[in-house]
Amino acid sequence: MGALIEAARKPEFSAQISLVLSDNPDAPGLAVAREAGVVTGAIDFRSLPGKEEFEAALHTQLVATGVELVCLAGFMRILSRNFVDRWRGRILNIHPSLLPELRGLRTHERALAESREEHGCTVHYVTAELDAGPIVTQARIPIFPRDDAEALAKRVLFEEHRIYPQALDVVARALRAHGAPGM
Template identity: 70%
Template sequence: MSPRARTVVLISGRGSNMSALVEAARSPDFAAEIVLVLSDEPGAPGLAIAREAGVAAEAIDFRAYPGKAAFEAALEARLRAERAEIVCLAGFMRVLSPSFVERWKGRILNIHPSLLPNLRGLNTHERALRQGVAEHGCTVHFVTAELDAGPIIAQARVPVLPGDDAEALAARVLREEHRIYPAALNAVARSLTSANVREARLNPR
């Protein structure tokens, strides 16, 4: 692994968490470098935002491929060409296949807007309000074949306040997402870098 882990961020929309990762990676002390932003949607606003921040950004339009396997093959080829070491999902709306996830085991992260294992899947803020929970939040986790079920890296909690609607609750959670996702990526990148350094010392070429 390089001194700063080469990281690709996958998005489908505005990419607000991507922006938080890019901003954090501006620090020379940050253990990951955002080398590319990829989207499955050519019209994703986050692509322009990434370019404005000085990060390469491209689309791999899922509609251009006959199925998931072909799309993922194109995605995999682009990651390999970029020499990616870590993949971060940031509002990426494609469910990746078990075989793809397995190839990136321990190196693919996701941010989910709930306190996993509670409220897997979509519409978490509305569901939290319907359940009447006192606390809500967000989770950074490793991606596995089972949706929103991988090992947890970091979580942040927010109170559910009287009068909250889904929009207000989502905004409160999003602020925490922007805080913990960069911290989690930094920790994972440092851990992977340290592991590779130890391996290199034990097995010099």
């Protein structure tokens, strides 16, 4: 999220970060966003009866703020088909693997356990199927014999911070020119 905010400060960048919204009122990213001058909000999922109510509140807040494109960053909830369909072609996510391989959690540990030679990250459109939406871009890194999960995670995070802003810029330009791309 910080990398997206920083990129959006550049005059040539095609997206504006208009809201940072969290499902956790204590999320550290909210303070980072406020410090950067970005409007923040929180919808505490624990205060609502269920997923449907949470997603309705999320949708209402996004629409009220005029959000056109949602970028998930550290959002660890699986969105329902209904929510994803309402925002079809307008939700991006960053995943720490080279999709379609290693969907889900603990990707760094799994890459090492499988003795893979490379790892990386993927920016993709969110669909109802977990980590299965169309790919916008990927970054590949080698896995070194000395790597552990922590070292690998740090190198992947560096690439995430590099490619997510690039992907957002491309998608925002396409959205502006042609409507929801990629779907």
